[in-house]
Amino acid sequence: QVQLVQSGAEVKKPGASVKVSCKASGYTFNNYDINWVRQAPGQGLEWMGRMNPKSDDIGYAQKFQGRVSITRNISISTAYMELSSLRSEDTAVYYCARSHDSSYDAFDVWGHGTMVTVSS
């Protein structure tokens, strides 16, 4: 079945970086954009950026420009999101989500989420 499997929970110190992986299976990885969305504890959803695996076109939310990097390894159908200069406010569950085949802006398959805790 179509699924996105994410890497495990992380605990990082302020100022460090974190890299979360998202492995796709059950579909052709190249054919669908991958988005990253985060959710702080008790808060709403926040879009971070999007990548086209085939073209490697990438777009980032203005809020995260310069601090986030989305990459991919096509050979293993895996996307990555790296966030640097971590601060306590970055504590959140990070999701990868696939764009719908008819609408890039609709996310039809989601990973299970990766909890990232930033604490000294």
Add this chain to the structure above:
Amino acid sequence: QSVLTQPPSLSAAPRQRVTISCSGSSSNIGTNDVNWYQQVPGKAPKLLVYYDDLVASGVSDRFSASKSGTSASLAISGLQSEDEADYYCATWDDSLKGMVFGGGTKLTVL
């Protein structure tokens, strides 16, 4: 402060119909398609509606959505206990050049 405004909470009894509103502006809802998600606590969001009013595959036909101008709404008919969840609207914002979400609406089934 979210770009898209939703009521923080709503409650209704089983079998009733409830509508969740999502208010935006000309740079987001007024120009782009609206999508709706359901999120049960502790789980990843689930796509309910895309392209303003198309119900996603596998989603109950008790869910429907519409859009008018710079506002959108999600309706759930025949409420069931399993509908108790957080609901989010989302769309692209031309000014911010990114996806934006509403703050979410917590639906309680009494």
